[in-house]
Every structure is written in C-alpha cells, then in structure tokens.
Amino acid sequence: KAVKAPKLADPKEASIDLGTQELLARAQKLGIDTVFDRAVSMKPCAIGMQGICCKNCSMGPCRLPLPKGGIEGEDDRKGLCGATANTIAARNFIRMIAGGASAHSDHGRCVAEVFLSAARKETEAYQIKDTEKLLAIAPHLGVATTVEVDGETKDRDIDEIALEVGEVAMAEWGKPSGELLYMKRAPEALYEKWKKQGVLPRNIDREIVEIMHRTHMGVDQDYKNLMKQGTRAALADGWGGSMLATDLQDVLFGTPYPLQSEANLGIMKEDHVNIIVHGHEPVLSEILVAVAQSQEMIDYAKEKGAKGIQLGGICCTANELLQRHGIPTAATFLQQELAIITGACDAMVVDIQCIMQNLANVAKCFHTKLITTHPIAKMEQDNVIHIEFDEHHALEDAKRIVKMSIDNFANRGTDVVIPPYKTTQIAGFGVESIQYHLGGTFRGTYYTLNDNIINGRIRGIAGVVGCNNARTKHNDGHVRVVKELIKNDVIVLTTGCNAIACAMEGLLTPEAAAVHCGPGLAEICEVVGIPPVLHLGSCVDNSRILLAATEVVKAGGLGNDICDLPVAGSAPEWMSEKAISIGHYFVASGVYTVFGVTLPTSGAPVFHDYISKEMENIYGGKWDLEVDPVKHAQLMIAHIDKKRKELGIDK
Ligand code: SF4
Numbered sequence: 001k002a003v004k005a006p007k008l009a010d011p012k013e014a015s016i017d018l019g020t021q022e023l024l025a026r027a028q029k030l031g032i033d034t035v036f037d038r039a040v041s042m043k044p045c046a047i048g049m050q051g052i053c054c055k056n057c058s059m060g061p062c063r064l065p066l067p068k069g070g071i072e073g074e075d076d077r078k079g080l081c082g083a084t085a086n087t088i089a090a091r092n093f094i095r096m097i098a099g100g101a102s103a104h105s106d107h108g109r110c111v112a113e114v115f116l117s118a119a120r121k122e123t124e125a126y127q128i129k130d131t132e133k134l135l136a137i138a139p140h141l142g143v144a145t146t147v148e149v150d151g152e153t154k155d156r157d158i159d160e161i162a163l164e165v166g167e168v169a170m171a172e173w174g175k176p177s178g179e180l181l182y183m184k185r186a187p188e189a190l191y192e193k194w195k196k197q198g199v200l201p202r203n204i205d206r207e208i209v210e211i212m213h214r215t216h217m218g219v220d221q222d223y224k225n226l227m228k229q230g231t232r233a234a235l236a237d238g239w240g241g242s243m244l245a246t247d248l249q250d251v252l253f254g255t256p257y258p259l260q261s262e263a264n265l266g267i268m269k270e271d272h273v274n275i276i277v278h279g280h281e282p283v284l285s286e287i288l289v290a291v292a293q294s295q296e297m298i299d300y301a302k303e304k305g306a307k308g309i310q311l312g313g314i315c316c317t318a319n320e321l322l323q324r325h326g327i328p329t330a331a332t333f334l335q336q337e338l339a340i341i342t343g344a345c346d347a348m349v350v351d352i353q354c355i356m357q358n359l360a361n362v363a364k365c366f367h368t369k370l371i372t373t374h375p376i377a378k379m380e381q382d383n384v385i386h387i388e389f390d391e392h393h394a395l396e397d398a399k400r401i402v403k404m405s406i407d408n409f410a411n412r413g414t415d416v417v418i419p420p421y422k423t424t425q426i427a428g429f430g431v432e433s434i435q436y437h438l439g440g441t442f443r444g445t446y447y448t449l450n451d452n453i454i455n456g457r458i459r460g461i462a463g464v465v466g467c468n469n470a471r472t473k474h475n476d477g478h479v480r481v482v483k484e485l486i487k488n489d490v491i492v493l494t495t496g497c498n499a500i501a502c503a504m505e506g507l508l509t510p511e512a513a514a515v516h517c518g519p520g521l522a523e524i525c526e527v528v529g530i531p532p533v534l535h536l537g538s539c540v541d542n543s544r545i546l547l548a549a550t551e552v553v554k555a556g557g558l559g560n561d562i563c564d565l566p567v568a569g570s571a572p573e574w575m576s577e578k579a580i581s582i583g584h585y586f587v588a589s590g591v592y593t594v595f596g597v598t599l600p601t602s603g604a605p606v607f608h609d610y611i612s613k614e615m616e617n618i619y620g621g622k623w624d625l626e627v628d629p630v631k632h633a634q635l636m637i638a639h640i641d642k643k644r645k646e647l648g649i650d651k
C-alpha cells in the first residue's frame with residue numbers, strides 16, 4: 001500500500017532567517033520532522049481557535065461555531081449546560097491567563113526560594129550580589145533599610161535586610177490578607193483605579209486558584225465578572241510574580257547593564273564544545289556560566305580535543321544570561337530543534353517553559369545530550385537525561401552537566417552544519433540604564449526621555465514582546481512591526497523572542513538607527529549612543545516595561561497615569577498562555593495592546609467587543625488584533641498620536 005508522503009514546509013515561506021531556512025532544508029533532507037513541517041501537516045481546530053469550545057465537564061466538549069455570515073438577531077448558541085459563547089470564551093481566556101500567570105509566578109517563587117536560601121547563607125553557590133538593588137526594592141516591600149540606635153539613624157545590616165526581603169517576598173504568594181505590596185509602585189491614579197474596580201490582587205496563588213474555581217462547571221457565568229478575576233490574576237503576574245522574579249534575580253545575579261554580544265545559530269562553533277541552555281529560569285544556568293568559564297573546565301575541554309566551550313541560549317534563559325553576562329543568543333523559540341540539527345550541539349540543557357517535547361526525538365538522530373533539570377519539567381523519552389537541580393548542590397550539578405557535555409564532544413558526527421549567520425547586539429537594558437543613558441533622569445535635560453517625547457523627537461514608546469508562532473512566518477511579524485515603529489520615531493522596548501528576532505535582524509545596535517529610524521529617533525540614538533530597540537530581558541522582565549512607563553509618568557509632563565502616555569504594546573507572533581497574561585496586565589495597566597496571529601475571542605463577538613472596546617473605559621487600555629505587521633504598527637502609531645493630541649504635544 002502506497003504511503004502518502006508527508007507535507008513539508010517551504011523553508012523560504014517558513015522563516016525570514018537564512019540560517020533557519022538552511023537548517024530546515026537539512027532536516028527535511030535527513031527525514032527529521034520539525035515544528036515547521038508539523039504546522040503544514042496539522043491544521044488547528046477552527047472552533048477552538050475562535051475560543052468557543054468548552055471541555056470543562058464531560059458532557060462536552062461543547063462546540064459553538066459562529067454561523068457563516070455572523071449572527072442575525074439573538075445569539076442563542078449554548079452548551080449542554082446553557083453556557084453562552086461569551087461565557088465559554090471568557091472562561092477559556094482567563095484559564096489562559098491562569099496558565100501564564102502561574103508560569104511566571106512559579107518561576108518567581110523558585111527564585112524567591114533560592115534568594116531566601118542565599119540570605120540564610122545555606123548555599124555557597126548564591127550570594128546577595130547587588131546590594132544597591134536590594135536597598136532600592138526593600139522599601140516597596142515595607143522593609144526598613146535604616147535603624148534608630150540611641151536617637152541616631154544608622155544603616156541596617158545588609159544580611160538582615162536581605163533575609164527580611166526574602167521572607168516578605170515569599171509571603172506574597174500566599175499571605176492570608178491584604179493586597180500585593182508592589183501594586184503601590186504603580187502611578188497613584190492607576191492604583192486608585194484598580195482599587196475602585198476591586199481588582200487589587202490579594203496574593204499571587206489565590207488569584208490563580210480562583211480562576212480555576214470560577215471556571216469550573218457551573219460557577220461564574222458572567223463574562224464581565226470572569227474578566228474581573230482575569231484582571232486580578234494578570235495584575236498579580238505583572239506587578240507581582242514577574243516583578244518579584246525580576247527584582248530578586250537582579251539582587252542575586254546583578255542588575256543588567258548594557259553590553260555587547262551576538263545572536264543567531266552562527267554563534268555555535270564547530271571546534272568548541274557547544275552547550276545550549278534553554279527555557280526561562282536562570283538559577284541553574286547562572287552557575288553553568290561560572291563553571292563553563294572556569295579554567296578547570298576549559299582545560300578539560302582542550303584535553304578532549306576542543307578549542308574551548310561555547311555557551312549559547314534559547315528563549316528566555318538566553319535572555320537572562322545575555323543581559324547579565326553577554327552570553328550569545330543562539331535561537332528563538334521556533335529554532336530550538338534546528339540548534340540540534342546543526343549536529344554541533346553537544347548538550348542542550350533545559351529548565352522550564354517553551355521547551356518542545358520533540359527536542360528529544362530530534363536529539364535521538366544526533367549525539368546531543370538532552371538534559372532536563374527541573375523537577376516539574378521532565379520528558380518521557382528514554383534518551384533524555386534528568387539531572388535535578390537543587391540550590392544546595394548547584395555547583396556539583398553544574399560541573400556534572402558541563403563535564404558530560406565535554407565528554408560528548410568526541411561523539412560528534414562529521415557532518416556539522418552551522419549556518420554562518422550571526423549579528424552583533426547591544427543588550428542589557430533596564431529601567432536603571434535607560435535613565436542613566438538618557439541623561440541620568442527622565443526629565444529636565446536635552447537627552448531625557450520625557451523631554452524628547454514632549455518635543456516630538458521621540459513620537460512615543462512601544463513595548464514589543466512575545467513568542468514565535470509556527471502558524472505565521474518566523475520572525476517576519478516581529479521585524480516588520482518593529483521596523484515600521486522605529487521608522488516613525490517610536491522607540492521600542494523589547495523582551496522575549498521579539499528581542500531575539502530583532503537582534504538577529506541587527507536592530508539592537510546604535511548603527512541601526514541611521515538605517516531604519518525616522519529623523520527624530522535617529523538623532524537621539526546617535527547623540528546618546530543607544531540602539532532604537534532596547535532589550536529589556538526575558539518574559540518576566542516585561543515588569544521592567546511597566547516600571548519604565550511608571551517612571552515616565554512620575555517624571556511629569558505626560559499626564560498622571562500610564563494610559564495618558566503615548567505608549568502602545570504588541571506581541572506580533574504570540575503563542576503561549578504567558579503572552580495572554582502579559583497582554584492583559586498591559587491592558588489593565590492602561591496600555592493599548594495589539595496581538596498578531598489570532599485571538600481566541602473571535603467566536604464570541606460580544607466578549608471580543610468587551611475586551612477590545614469597553615475595557616478602555618475601565619482601565620484606559622484595550623486589546624486589539626491585527627495580522628498584517630505594517631497595519632499592526634500603524635494602529636499603535638495612531639494610538640500614540642491620539643495620546644499626543646490629548647496631551648497637547650501633537651506638533
Ligand atoms: Fe458543555 Fe457546559 Fe460542560 Fe462546558 S461546562 S462542556 S458548555 S456542559
């Protein structure tokens with residue numbers, strides 16, 4: 001019986017990146033399937049895509065397709081229990097928020113645990129590194145940094161402060177009463193808005209659990225009330241779990257500061273041991289960096305015939321190590337299988353989130369050791385090695401992994417194909433460095449951000465973030481949205497895989513300004529020496545965008561709330577639940593936020609209108625969807641212009 005040939009992706013249609021195209025073609029030649037091919041052979045469910053399939057009980061799944069040509073008259077679609085399309089779409093949407101918020105926040109919890117361990121001096125591998133940052137965050141957690149002794153104010157012992165910060169931070173996940181302490185970091189007007197709406201999160205875990213309860217069969221059946229809880233949980237993510245993750249990581253590992261590195265699979269080296277770290281949580285990979293750079297390991301690698309050790313990263317573990325150590329970025333989310341298909345990946349060390357299970361199948365075709373390290377993220381395939389990370393013996397774990405990778409160098413096949421493409425990138429930005437580079441403050445000099453927004457050299461600020469999605473051309477949306485924005489003098493703050501895509505396109509260099517920016521933004525980048533696209537880090541570091549916007553508000557001259565600012569958000573190629581949580585905390589913080597690809601709301605038009613129109617009257621921000629990258633950017637620019645007009649600065 002003839003076997004039907006599998007459908008394959010056209011490499012040129014799959015990605016704008018030449019290296020990706022070449023490695024995809026190699027995979028196809030070798031008969032190894034990748035996400036790009038699977039996206040061609042498996043089509044998504046149209047009803048699920050529209051957000052109107054409910055499987056919250058075993059009487060379903062109940063599917064409520066939108067009739068062709070829309071609904072005339074009353075929408076009487078309902079599931080077996082009577083759930084309407086709005087209820088089903090809202091329940092699904094906030095379950096995505098719960099998934100995303102839990103991922104970011106559990107990451108934050110893990111960092112808090114390591115932080116506490118370091119503060120208690122239970123581990124040698126971790127120390128409190130950035131005491132300046134510790135002193136900066138302590139007051140936001142209600143931790144005193146000074147003490148009165150005999151009527152005199154003295155500095156408090158730093159170890160004592162660290163311990164109390166760790167304990168107070170840990171309590172944010174499960175305290176029995178009150179509200180999240182970081183909510184008060186927002187502009188006062190925004191905080192009051194949340195208070196009036198009753199959406200101030202009580203503790204991080206509770207808001208996520210309550211989503212699961214409310215969306216259980218037969219509980220909350222009002223899409224507006226469901227979204228209220230979605231808002232609470234999303235805020236608990238952005239201003240809670242994510243912000244705590246960012247801050248505690250900065251204190252433990254150092255606050256990022258601009259540095260130079262490289263991006264794309266071309267950073268891998270044929271004559272080096274290549275160790276690729278992938279995922280999100282930097283606690284183990286921080287130690288891996290130190291071990292891989294130790295003379296002992298470099299010598300061991302040389303003994304085994306390699307010229308050295310090349311570390312590279314994928315997804316947000318990459319972003320974390322890039323921001324603090326300049327470790328080059330190997331790949332975006334969609335290129336993870338391709339890193340192994342180079343034949344030069346001696347070990348891929350994964351932690352949590354965005355790790356495709358098919359990595360194990362691809363690794364079977366090569367010599368690559370695939371190592372899982374997190375107790376909550378294992379793989380069933382028998383070629384996967386699990387080395388469970390524990391902060392108490394982190395150094396031993398890291399040494400074992402690096403040694404295993406070096407030993408594996410000798411097992412490489414001869415057929416190594418590393419596409420020769422890589423770019424220079426300047427990364428490592430944060431609120432502190434934006435302020436430093438733009439005049440040391442946000443307002444009052446020729447260089448400052450607020451002044452340049454007011455005088456129009458900078459038209460506005462865009463936060464462009466998020467994943468790749470195999471349902472759309474790899475990196476195309478990211479790059480085209482960002483280029484359109486900077487061409488129109490909108491400065492871009494980026495994180496996640498958007499940052500990696502922009503780096504691969506050469507947009508994270510000061511030189512990109514002269515080539516791609518409008519005259520105002522180009523002038524500022526040239527004078528100050530910054531790229532027009534500022535890399536702020538990983539997915540949890542979207543909290544840095546919230547704080548940057550807050551600093552702009554506090555500096556004055558541009559309204560008194562984030563929703564007054566000429567600011568817009570975007571995720572051109574999103575795919576993960578985390579993106580929905582991020583999108584919604586942007587919206588609930590007052591940011592007009594446009595997503596590409598699709599939104600799981602189109603099958604429930606009333607619910608869709610609620611989040612994309614009515615919500616603006618509540619929080620000042622709203623959702624939008626635009627698939628075309630140029631139109632997507634133009635929507636953001638139109639919103640920025642509207643805000644400039646309202647502020648009276650539309651010259
Ligand atoms: Fe169907 Fe209602 Fe059960 Fe959902 S909860 S699967 S709509 S019966």
Ligand code: MSK
Binds near residue numbers: 465495498578
């Ligand atoms: S890694 S969540 S694919 S941005 Fe943070 Fe990239 Fe999205 Fe993962």
